[in-house]
Amino acid sequence: MTDRSEAKGGTSRRAFLRTAGLAAGGAALGAGGARATSPDPLITEVQPWAMFLGEGVDATPYGMPIHFEDHVVRRNVDWLTADPVASINFTPIHALDGTITPQGCAFERHHSGAIELSKEEYRLMITGLVEKPLVFTFGDLMRMPRITRTAFCECAANSGMEWGGAQLNAVQFTHGMIHNMEYTGVSLRTLLNEAGVKPEGTWIYVEGADASSNGRSIPMEKALDDCMIAFTANGEALRMEHGYPARLVVPGWEGNLWVKWLRRIGVHDGPMEAREETSKYTDLMPDGRARKWTWAMHAKSVITSPSPQMPVGHGPGPMVISGLAWSGLGRIARVDVSLDGGANWQEARLAGEPGDKALTRFYVDHEWDGQPMYLQSRAVDETGYVQPTKDQLREIRGVNSIYHNNGIQTWYVNENGEAENVEIG
Amino acid sequence: MSRLGKFLASSAVAGFMAAAPALADPLADALGLGRAALPEEIAAWDVAVMPDGQGLPPGHGDVWDGEDLWIDHCAACHGDFAEGAGAWPPIVGGSGTLTDVRPLKTVESYWPYLSTVWDYINRSMPFGAAQTLEVDEVYAITAYILFSAGLVDADFELTQDNFTEIRLPNEDGFYIDDRAEVEFPVFTQEPCMSDCRGDVTIVARATDLDVTPEFPVIRNLYSDPLHPEAARDNSIEDAAAQPVEDDSANEVQLASLDPELVAAGEMAWRQCRSCHQLGDGARNGAGPQLNEIVGAAVAGVDGFRYSPAFEAARDEGLVWDAEMLDTFLENPSGLIPRNRMSFRGVRDADERAALIAYLKSHTD
Numbered sequence: 114m115t116d117r118s119e120a121k122g123g124t125s126r127r128a129f130l131r132t133a134g135l136a137a138g139g140a141a142l143g144a145g146g147a148r149a150t151s152p153d154p155l156i157t158e159v160q161p162w163a164m165f166l167g168e169g170v171d172a173t174p175y176g177m178p179i180h181f182e183d184h185v186v187r188r189n190v191d192w193l194t195a196d197p198v199a200s201i202n203f204t205p206i207h208a209l210d211g212t213i214t215p216q217g218c219a220f221e222r223h224h225s226g227a228i229e230l231s232k233e234e235y236r237l238m239i240t241g242l243v244e245k246p247l248v249f250t251f252g253d254l255m256r257m258p259r260i261t262r263t264a265f266c267e268c269a270a271n272s273g274m275e276w277g278g279a280q281l282n283a284v285q286f287t288h289g290m291i292h293n294m295e296y297t298g299v300s301l302r303t304l305l306n307e308a309g310v311k312p313e314g315t316w317i318y319v320e321g322a323d324a325s326s327n328g329r330s331i332p333m334e335k336a337l338d339d340c341m342i343a344f345t346a347n348g349e350a351l352r353m354e355h356g357y358p359a360r361l362v363v364p365g366w367e368g369n370l371w372v373k374w375l376r377r378i379g380v381h382d383g384p385m386e387a388r389e390e391t392s393k394y395t396d397l398m399p400d401g402r403a404r405k406w407t408w409a410m411h412a413k414s415v416i417t418s419p420s421p422q423m424p425v426g427h428g429p430g431p432m433v434i435s436g437l438a439w440s441g442l443g444r445i446a447r448v449d450v451s452l453d454g455g456a457n458w459q460e461a462r463l464a465g466e467p468g469d470k471a472l473t474r475f476y477v478d479h480e481w482d483g484q485p486m487y488l489q490s491r492a493v494d495e496t497g498y499v500q501p502t503k504d505q506l507r508e509i510r511g512v513n514s515i516y517h518n519n520g521i522q523t524w525y526v527n528e529n530g531e532a533e534n535v536e537i538g
Numbered sequence: 539m540s541r542l543g544k545f546l547a548s549s550a551v552a553g554f555m556a557a558a559p560a561l562a563d564p565l566a567d568a569l570g571l572g573r574a575a576l577p578e579e580i581a582a583w584d585v586a587v588m589p590d591g592q593g594l595p596p597g598h599g600d601v602w603d604g605e606d607l608w609i610d611h612c613a614a615c616h617g618d619f620a621e622g623a624g625a626w627p628p629i630v631g632g633s634g635t636l637t638d639v640r641p642l643k644t645v646e647s648y649w650p651y652l653s654t655v656w657d658y659i660n661r662s663m664p665f666g667a668a669q670t671l672e673v674d675e676v677y678a679i680t681a682y683i684l685f686s687a688g689l690v691d692a693d694f695e696l697t698q699d700n701f702t703e704i705r706l707p708n709e710d711g712f713y714i715d716d717r718a719e720v721e722f723p724v725f726t727q728e729p730c731m732s733d734c735r736g737d738v739t740i741v742a743r744a745t746d747l748d749v750t751p752e753f754p755v756i757r758n759l760y761s762d763p764l765h766p767e768a769a770r771d772n773s774i775e776d777a778a779a780q781p782v783e784d785d786s787a788n789e790v791q792l793a794s795l796d797p798e799l800v801a802a803g804e805m806a807w808r809q810c811r812s813c814h815q816l817g818d819g820a821r822n823g824a825g826p827q828l829n830e831i832v833g834a835a836v837a838g839v840d841g842f843r844y845s846p847a848f849e850a851a852r853d854e855g856l857v858w859d860a861e862m863l864d865t866f867l868e869n870p871s872g873l874i875p876r877n878r879m880s881f882r883g884v885r886d887a888d889e890r891a892a893l894i895a896y897l898k899s900h901t902d
Binding site for chain 1: 567568570571572573574575579580583586588589590615624625627636637641643648649650651653654657658661662665666711713714715716717720721722725726727729730731732733734735736739740741742743744745747749750751753754755756757812823824
């Protein structure tokens with residue numbers, strides 16, 4: 114591909130790299146004191162971007178991240194599934210900051226691929242134990258009272274590959290089945306009210322318009338509490354892969370319930386016991402029986418940097434330890450961070466007010482002595498639930514339950530600042 | 539009319555009815571938006587089946603018919619005897635393995651209800667051609683699964699009347715989430731903050747397994763390159779080192795093809811891609827990868843395990859020229875009977891031409 118700015122005559126990336134290369138041959142700086150012994154050509158020489166013109170306002174009607182950030186993308190693990198159409202990819206949480214996940218790099222889970230469904234062709238039906246079965250167009254949804262809220266969506270299988278021990282050496286793969294967006298849409302309560310739920314209607318069954326339909330049952334109490342049909346995320350229309358034009362949002366509960374391309378809500382007197390809530394998304398326990406209806410995602414946190422993809426890039430001195438915490442039971446109350454594998458803990462600094470069932474960013478402003486660290490984080494939510502260790506979970510659940518692994522993650526950071534996924538004893 | 543045809547027809551009806559005025563709502567505080575769903579529409583979409591048989595349509599199917607249907611529609615991914623193939627899920631087997639180190643969770647060993655099996659096949663299978671099976675075919679395939687699981691005899695016929703009499707072995711193997719009772723008391727203790735443990739030793743490393751896909755490492759420094767520490771590295775390893783693609787060969791090839799036809803073929807390709815891959819890095823899946831397929835010998839893709847029917851066709855020296863592709867795509871099992879490609883075919887001649895053009899665009 115031709116470099117656009119080069120074609121316009123000057124401010125090319127290649128020219129910049131040449132300049133930077135020349136600079137690298139120059140003199141050195143003293144550590145710590147930061148005293149320059151020779152002038153930095155990036156300052157003393159007029160750079161191309163300071164001389165020539167950049168792109169005009171008509172160059173990019175809808176922008177992508179600048180190419181320097183091309184590596185901040187969703188990635189998948191080939192061997193996890195038989196086919197990329199019924200599979201999952203992972204949010205690059207190591208390279209993001211703040212709390213909101215951009216749609217374009219927020220993890221995707223499809224069971225029959227992401228489909229194209231237009232607003233014109235969209236229909237939503239409410240059937241079953243209601244006074245009046247109804248069909249809504251997208252236009253109907255747009256006329257209903259609208260709400261906006263932020264919520265995390267975590268796949269129940271997030272960290273599921275780590276039950277048997279440290280397996281994937283990247284936080285994107287160990288913890289990247291999560292995203293956090295601000296949604297706008299209509300509350301499920303509003304919709305159900307239009308159809309009139311009969312007293313015996315104690316469950317809803319929701320399904321998508323795609324070939325998998327991914328049907329799930331949800332108790333009426335949750336449906337009327339805080340579920341919503343969303344049509345925008347982070348201020349713009351849902352991306353195709355997130356369920357355009359409308360998806361279900363089920364705050365705090367496992368991502369599989371967040372049905373995309375939502376086409377039908379059935380009202381019933383019991384659960385459907387569909388494929389995704391029996392053969393999958395049930396948690397096999399050591400006695401050979403399985404827990405079902407384990408919907409809520411319990412408190413969890415992870416340090417996103419440093420981590421294997423984001424080593425400490427510098428020597429001893431000030432550094433930022435940063436991570437994410439969340440709870441499907443409410444707000445994060447506190448995050449503790451340990452540098453020594455859980456022997457001693459300090460309270461992390463939370464960035465902003467924790468939201469209900471939303472990601473919370475935490476920081477530890479650390480003065481690194483250059484010695485190895487065993488980094489851990491531990492979330493505590495407003496209910497008093499304390500994120501358990503992986504061994505505490507295994508003691509109760511064994512190692513074959515696949516889902517709901519919210520155990521404490523350990524990153525070993527060596528003298529060079531390189532981080533790796535380990536388990537410690 | 540086929541089930542798919544009925545579905546499409548009722549959707550068309552729904553399209554016209556969308557403009558009908560909404561009826562008065564029984565609830566006083568309702569907005570009155572939306573319109574009453576018609577019985578045909580509810581019948582088309584409300585097809586879920588509950589464990590007690592609610593929602594199950596009348597019909598029947600036996601093990602023998604089920605076996606034929608299984609070979610045509612299911613065996614490519616799930617094996618001839620439902621034992622699974624490649625990375626695709628086994629459907630039977632695994633009894634008594636749920637406490638093993640590697641449990642095998644199947645309809646036979648794990649699924650609690652037969653309704654789940656019927657409902658899932660009816661709505662989501664075959665993979666890549668969902669909602670194309672007739673009701674009786676779903677009954678028959680379900681019967682074949684029960685037979686393969688050793689739960690019924692070979693002469694068994696499944697009907698709406700005997701459906702709920704069939705119980706799966708693991709029906710009682712599930713219990714409702716008890717984390718609040720079992721785990722919360724343990725996980726709500728005030729945590730220790732200092733001197734909480736002894737020395738730390740590493741007992742497992744992810745790198746020992748070496749199953750992590752490659753990824754760029756970000757050295758998050760971006761400071762003055764003259765600084766000595768920066769010599770360690772400063773920026774993104776590997777990520778920027780993308781090879782420059784040489785499109786010249788493709789461009790020459792594409793020039794002789796109608797771009798519009800190729801684009802139409804790319805759209806049509808969607809129905810193929812659940813089993814076949816094309817392009818850079820294409821691999822064999824449920825079906826062989828199809829780069830360089832036009833003009834190639836039948837059943838000649840390296841590393842793919844073909845059905846005996848395809849192997850026989852190869853032995854006859856057949857070649858995938860455009861004419862043969864067209865005939866095959868129109869009716870796959872007509873040209874090569876008993877092959878395992880679970881695909882109904884493409885009726886539309888223009889669509890087939892587009893598909894062949896698209897395949898050509900991936901052939902040098």
